[in-house]
């Protein structure tokens with residue numbers, strides 16, 4: 001008798017695929033790329049992916065039968081399956097990790113998933129099937145259900161399709177989702193009531209008003225109206241008239257003014273806005289032609305365009321061409337840059353052909369995009385997304401754009417798969433015979449190396465759009481300023497003067513400080529004790545607003561102590577400074593100004609980032625103080641000044657990329673200044689004004705930075721000349737970890753003929769009570785990478801077999817930088 005089998009991937013951290021038994025009917029029905037529910041382990045059900053159909057009975061175990069088939073058509077294609085296996089092999093992780101990371105979790109239901117009712121959907125009960133109704137009803141009485149509960153309720157095994165249907169109807173959701181609605185910002189505007197359009201009414205009104213202040217306000221209103229020729233916000237009016245909102249409100253109450261609201265993004269602040277028809281400048285057009293030309297013989301090209309050179313508009317033109325050929329386009333961006341701002345710019349050109357995909361989207365939204373891409377639907381012909389968009393079921397890609405390609409967030413660090421989206425995009429493009437365009441004002445050293453050595457095409461754009469000059473950068477020597485007492489808190493008087501000047505012209509300011517919280521540490525002046533995290537080897541950061549000490553690694557927090565835990569002295573002082581302190585100091589110097597902070601602490605909610613961006617764009621916020629979040633391709637037209645509060649702490653990170661990253665970060669932040677018409681200004685406060693990197697930033701000398709760094713990389717065996725693999729070992733038992741990592745190091749050392757370094761205790765040697773050791777392997781460009789990885793994998797497998805080390809967790813990170 002013939003037996004029929006399928007080969008599947010299970011969404012668990014397992015390197016093997018598994019064989020299941022199917023009937024002959026199922027065998028003819030199933031295709032590669034469909035999902036099947038399968039039993040695995042002790043009575044657990046998982047959503048597995050079919051990658052092969054065959055008739056070879058497994059020899060090591062008896063094949064179980066599948067539970068049920070979940071799809072009518074494949075939802076994953078061969079391009080993806082091949083790409084996922086490539087990722088597993090290149091990044092040395094399990095195929096199950098890749099599958100799990102690649103699929104939206106709504107497509108991976110498993111027996112433990114918690115299901116709950118969607119908050120406000122109106123449900124027409126008569127339209128539900130019996131099974132659907134039973135689940136719906138159960139959720140009226142219970143806040144959540146497991147898949148197993150649903151099996152019991154329906155008294156059948158095949159429940160996943162019903163659950164999927166309810167998800168599609170938006171009646172239920174999976175529990176891990178964040179449910180927060182984004183309401184576009186409404187701005188309050190003011191106008192005189194209609195009857196005062198008539199002059200006699202207006203004169204009568206002015207005569208009747210007793211209060212000079214009120215009269216003045218109305219006169220100011222007219223003056224503004226004549227000047228601005230656009231809606232007048234309450235804020236603008238009170239500012240110009242130098243009066244309080246109370247007076248405005250009094251006039252509203254008296255039925256003289258009326259208030260109305262407009263959605264922020266409908267108001268156009270940009271003076272030289274061009275309508276949908278897009279004309280490239282001469283320089284942009286030239287770059288565009290060069291890119292198309294370079295695509296003729298290069299798979300990958302780099303667009304190296306200075307900040308605000310208008311790279312986005314060039315991308316749009318390139319996308320237009322591919323879309324008209326009927327091809328799919330993927331536009332990858334760092335998560336944080338995926339603002340409504342950019343999405344708006346693209347949808348304006350391509351209307352409903354644009355789909356957006358990133359981690360803050362709900363499960364339902366993600367499944368919808370997945371299905372649209374899979375069906376090659378026009379509504380998802382262009383996908384803008386963060387790195388995970390790379391896993392969507394594209395079957396006809398023509399172009400992949402990786403914007404801000406130097407951003408380290410393209411590399412996934414945890415959990416596996418620890419892939420680099422830029423590099424994985426190049427591999428995917430190859431399979432589709434699609435082209436890749438990398439874009440950046442500050443390319444990574446590796447990419448620039450590939451571009452100058454002829455592997456990639458290189459297109460350079462040196463001028464800003466509108467021929468605006470690059471910002472003028474002024475260095476302030478902090479040592480000198482402190483010595484001459486020209487400092488107010490952490491602000492040099494030069495910076496304060498420039499801020500005052502910007503305010504006087506109604507221009508906005510961005511201040512950059514690469515550290516959140518109020519100050520890094522609290523120190524006892526008597527005994528020198530600095531409170532430490534009990535679970536990690538780091539000192540706690542002081543957050544003034546919450547009056548807390550917090551650990552930035554594990555989230556541990558405690559109320560700020562009033563006296564030292566060691567010597568009981570009450571002389572505790574803060575050292576160093578973060579964004580919170582800058583915000584507070586500035587608020588003291590400029591009490592009337594609206595100062596907001598943008599860092600991890602203020603942007604946790606689904607749309608909190610957007611809200612701050614909107615407020616700033618809207619000019620309701622005068623100063624934005626923030627961490628590197630500010631450096632991600634944001635486009636504001638009224639920022640004339642950028643201040644970098646302290647350039648030095650970035651430079652001294654223990655990392656081979658510290659100088660490259662400092663250059664990128666400062667150049668990018670500086671690039672937010674003066675983007676519309678006028679040349680912007682940047683003040684960099686530093687103790688090292690003569691430091692090469694600071695000089696390179698000041699002179700906008702990317703090549704200088706590149707050449708110097710490349711030289712260092714060469715002599716110290718770093719990328720692009722060497723590829724690095726880092727092994728991280730963790731255990732709660734310090735001695736065991738020490739022994740185990742030494743064992744692993746020695747075996748690697750004996751079996752590899754390339755540099756193996758370590759085992760090293762990293763700068764933070766313990767996190768969440770686990771001690772950490774790292775081992776680094778350096779592979780020269782000319783070694784067989786696949787062969788070396790195989791050897792490493794074998795050694796790791798044997799490490800796992802040593803019984804006393806079995807509890808040591810080892811993670812592998814390929815190209816971890």
Ligand SMILES: Nc1ncnc2c1ncn2[C@@H]1O[C@H](COP(=O)(O)OP(=O)(O)OP(=O)(O)O)[C@@H](O)[C@H]1O
Nearest residue numbers: 279280281307308309310311312313441465633635
């Ligand atoms: N051809 C064009 N027509 C009209 N406006 C343009 C054009 N090209 C660019 N701009 C405007 O110039 C500004 C800068 O462009 P863009 O944001 O694309 O720069 P960028 O090169 O991506 O800069 P960064 O690297 O700093 O993010 C934007 O406000 C954009 O709308």
Ligand SMILES: [Zn+2]
Nearest residue numbers: 533536551554
């Ligand atoms: Zn901690």
